[in-house]
Amino acid sequence: xxxxxxxxxxxxxxxxxxxxxxxxxxxxxxxxxxxxxxxxxxxxxxxxxxxxxxxxxxxxxxxxxxxxxxxxxxxxxxxxxxxxxxxxxxxxxxxxxxxxxxxxxxxxxxxxxxxxxxxxxxxxxxxxxxxxxxxxxxxxxxxxxxxxxxxxxxxxxxxxxxxxxxxxxxxxxxxxxxxxxxxxxxxxxxxxxxxxxxxxxxxxxxxxxxxxxxxxxxxxxxxxxxxxxxxxxxxxxxxxxxxxxxxxxxxxxxxxxxxxxxxxxxxxxxxxxxxxxxxxxxxxxxxxxxxxxxxxxxxxxxxxxxxxxxxxxxxxxxxx
Numbered sequence: 020x021x022x023x024x025x026x027x028x029x030x031x032x033x034x035x036x037x038x039x040x041x042x043x044x045x046x047x048x049x050x051x052x053x054x055x056x057x058x059x060x061x062x063x064x065x066x067x068x069x070x071x072x073x074x075x076x077x078x079x080x081x082x083x084x085x086x087x088x089x090x091x092x093x094x095x096x097x098x099x100x101x102x103x104x105x106x107x108x109x110x111x112x113x114x115x116x117x118x119x120x121x122x123x124x125x126x127x128x129x130x131x132x133x134x135x136x137x138x139x140x141x142x143x144x145x146x147x148x149x150x151x152x153x154x155x156x157x158x159x160x161x162x163x164x165x166x167x168x169x170x171x172x173x174x175x176x177x178x179x180x181x182x183x184x185x186x187x188x189x190x191x192x193x194x195x196x197x198x199x200x201x202x203x204x205x206x207x208x209x210x211x212x213x214x215x216x217x218x219x220x221x222x223x224x225x226x227x228x229x230x231x232x233x234x235x236x237x238x239x240x241x242x243x244x245x246x247x248x249x250x251x252x253x254x255x256x257x258x259x260x261x262x263x264x265x266x267x268x269x270x271x272x273x274x275x276x277x278x279x280x281x282x283x284x285x286x287x288x289x290x291x292x293x294x295x296x297x298x299x300x301x302x303x304x305x306x307x308x309x310x311x312x313x314x315x316x317x318x319x320x321x322x323x324x325x326x327x328x329x330x331x332x333x334x335x336x337x338x339x
Contacts, residue, residue, distance in 0.1 A: 050075070054267075071135060075182035092257065093107075101171065103169060117143075119146050120143070131203055146168070149165075149294065165276040186270065187291055191272075197220060202217060205255055245261065260274065
């Protein structure tokens, strides 16, 4: 007996959604090198330089063109997708559209002047900005929906030093928790950028505090703020991760967006949990294949046929 087409379609849809949504938080996500190897990190006492093998989801996003070179951070969220800030890849005032081949993506990088043995260098194949991203009113309203997805040219194989970060649930809140921000940005508002990946431990504040402290209009729906008192992120750190330990996993609470001039006060981050549905939908719409789907469908088909045959035989026996 032939397999009904609707069954194939139904199974395909289920598998497709499973592959897409399961890929958001793969089993490897949210682990740091010390948690994998069971040893302490090699840190400078009271320093801010990260361990060369730490923060496996940290991405170095480099833009290269004929007359300009810029850098930003990003976060690896699965084997083929990176989250970053929209303003890192697009500027509405200059109307510069993102050109994927001009973006070099580094994973497992510590010293920006040389690669580690485990560093992976690749390119962007597709860049997707949030449809409601807006920087046209930055002076009065800041950056709105400052988030973008970068699809990598090749799928990344995870190792101890390169692992994705976990994404939070859409209703997750991290107010009044301590977090870590990382990047290669300026060491102070007027200084040079860091050669090494830096880290800073900062508090995440509640909406009431942020609304009072942020000088321009602050959107509590899609933003969080943290840091201050000369501790936080700066130019060059944009797009990078703000992570919080939740149970035994590190989750991406925010994406570095903007701060006041001088980088001494609070930093505003895009609130990751506010964009989970958009992230899932965007990855789903831009995924071209489903790993192992054909094999699984064949198995489902076999099971269905066996069950259908058994049911038919049983029905036939009862009719006598």
